[in-house]
Amino acid sequence: MKALFDYLIFPGFLFSAVIGLLAGWVDRKVTARLQWRVGPPWYQNFMDIIKLFCKETIVPEGAKLTFLFSPFFGLLSLALVATILGRSIIAPAYGFIGDLIVVLYLLMIPAIALIIGASSSKNPLASVGASREMKLVLAYELPFILSIIVVIIKSQGVIRLGGIVEHQMAFGSNIASISGVIAFLVALICVQAKLGFVPFDASESEQEIMGGVLIEYSGLPLAIFKLTKAIMLYTAPLLLMTLFLGKDLSPVFAVAKYIGILVVIILIKNTNPRLRIDQSVRFFWRFPAVLSLVAVVLALFGK
Amino acid sequence: MNIKKTALTKSIWVFHISAGSCNNCDIEILDCLTPRFDLERFGIQLIGSARHADALLITGAMNRKSVPRMKKVYEQVPKPCVVVAVGTCACSQHMFRDSYNMIGPLDEILPVDLYIPGCPPKPEAMISGIVKLVTKIRKSK
Numbered sequence: 492m493k494a495l496f497d498y499l500i501f502p503g504f505l506f507s508a509v510i511g512l513l514a515g516w517v518d519r520k521v522t523a524r525l526q527w528r529v530g531p532p533w534y535q536n537f538m539d540i541i542k543l544f545c546k547e548t549i550v551p552e553g554a555k556l557t558f559l560f561s562p563f564f565g566l567l568s569l570a571l572v573a574t575i576l577g578r579s580i581i582a583p584a585y586g587f588i589g590d591l592i593v594v595l596y597l598l599m600i601p602a603i604a605l606i607i608g609a610s611s612s613k614n615p616l617a618s619v620g621a622s623r624e625m626k627l628v629l630a631y632e633l634p635f636i637l638s639i640i641v642v643i644i645k646s647q648g649v650i651r652l653g654g655i656v657e658h659q660m661a662f663g664s665n666i667a668s669i670s671g672v673i674a675f676l677v678a679l680i681c682v683q684a685k686l687g688f689v690p691f692d693a694s695e696s697e698q699e700i701m702g703g704v705l706i707e708y709s710g711l712p713l714a715i716f717k718l719t720k721a722i723m724l725y726t727a728p729l730l731l732m733t734l735f736l737g738k739d740l741s742p743v744f745a746v747a748k749y750i751g752i753l754v755v756i757i758l759i760k761n762t763n764p765r766l767r768i769d770q771s772v773r774f775f776w777r778f779p780a781v782l783s784l785v786a787v788v789l790a791l792f793g794k
Numbered sequence: 795m796n797i798k799k800t801a802l803t804k805s806i807w808v809f810h811i812s813a814g815s816c817n818n819c820d821i822e823i824l825d826c827l828t829p830r831f832d833l834e835r836f837g838i839q840l841i842g843s844a845r846h847a848d849a850l851l852i853t854g855a856m857n858r859k860s861v862p863r864m865k866k867v868y869e870q871v872p873k874p875c876v877v878v879a880v881g882t883c884a885c886s887q888h889m890f891r892d893s894y895n896m897i898g899p900l901d902e903i904l905p906v907d908l909y910i911p912g913c914p915p916k917p918e919a920m921i922s923g924i925v926k927l928v929t930k931i932r933k934s935k
């Protein structure tokens with residue numbers, strides 16, 4: 492019963508969806524202010540989701556069954572990530588060994604759901620988007636995992652999120668060292684790609700491939716994808732916060748750190764043009780991958 | 795006023811079809827999204843795929859080439875959706891009414907909910923039209 496409450500309401504699905512939609516509003520508002528506009532009211536993203544629930548759902552001719560199922564896979568796994576992360580922030584002693592690895596796997600599933608959904612929709616533009624998304628996953632996963640290995644090395648090989656938080660509480664944040672700073676920057680850029688934000692949004696570009704992976708989705712499944720994105724906007728910065736800035740996670744500091752990371756992500760989004768997919772793959776394998784390797788070596792030497 | 799109608803009128807995603815316009819109407823539509831008018835305040839967004847659309851903005855004179863394609867796009871839009879005829883060309887064919895290539899004004903082809911005349915209509919005219927349409931939808935039923 493407790494587990495179900497954790498999963499569905501707090502800190503799982505409902506809570507993370509609400510925070511994620513509000514974070515999406517922060518994103519839109521900051522973007523608007525940077526472009527000297529006024530921007531939407533705070534409830535705009537909720538309205539979008541409710542409206543999508545009210546609309547007709549069209550299944551294109553020849554689409555496979557996975558077209559309707561895959562959005563739910565992404566949402567369910569991401570809600571689980573939100574639950575595990577939230578629990579290990581509230582009560583670091585709670586949790587099981589290896590939940591960090593589970594979280595890493597589950598964080599990958601929304602991208603895979605997007606790929607499966609897009610490629611079962613029988614739309615050529617969607618399959619272009621899916622192939623771009625796949626290449627992007629291949630590009631950013633390696634540096635992301637390497638930078639998390641830095642965290643594991645720094646906390647003496649603990650692979651439990653609560654354990655990492657406890658270690659940081661005792662010995663200071665992981666970011667307070669050279670390797671920590673490098674790993675944090677790399678992970679931040681990878682999160683940018685995970686969220687599908689500019690400059691790494693080639694798979695969803697509105698202008699050239701008309702929404703790419705999402706092109707055939709309407710109504711309910713589109714709403715589910717939007718919700719997944721919103722929860723991603725909540726969980727991904729939260730993961731960065733727990734892994735790198737976990738010294739003091741009392742509510743006020745946690746909210747401040749979360750908003751700080753969010754604003755940095757939004758600023759990166761607004762000050763960069765979109766990269767072509769080959770440029771982003773090359774970028775990820777040249778700079779973040781090499782930098783994170785350097786960070787791993789530095790961490791092994793205790794720097 | 796129920797929540798469904800509120801949501802439908804507070805978050806309008808717009809898909810824009812040019813059925814053979816001179817491109818001036820299209821530029822004026824984009825003007826609505828610039829900092830001066832900023833329609834995102836009301837949740838109005840330009841989107842890339844017809845499957846996400848709530849409103850179709852149709853500009854230009856309906857000709858034999860574009861009408862079959864436009865009908866196809868209209869069938870792809872999830873209902874409920876509204877159709878807006880932007881510009882005198884779409885409303886009444888304008889100066890092309892005697893042309894051999896014209897099929898007719900937009901409302902003989904698709905059910906039109908809102909007419910915005912003008913060549914091209916000002917962004918203010920479009921915003922006032924949208925406000926009228928939204929009030930009408932909210933009052934209905």
Ligand code: SF4
Pocket residue numbers: 814815816817818819853854855880881882883884888912913914915
């Ligand atoms: S109404 Fe005027 S501005 Fe608009 S498409 Fe027709 S000719 Fe061009």
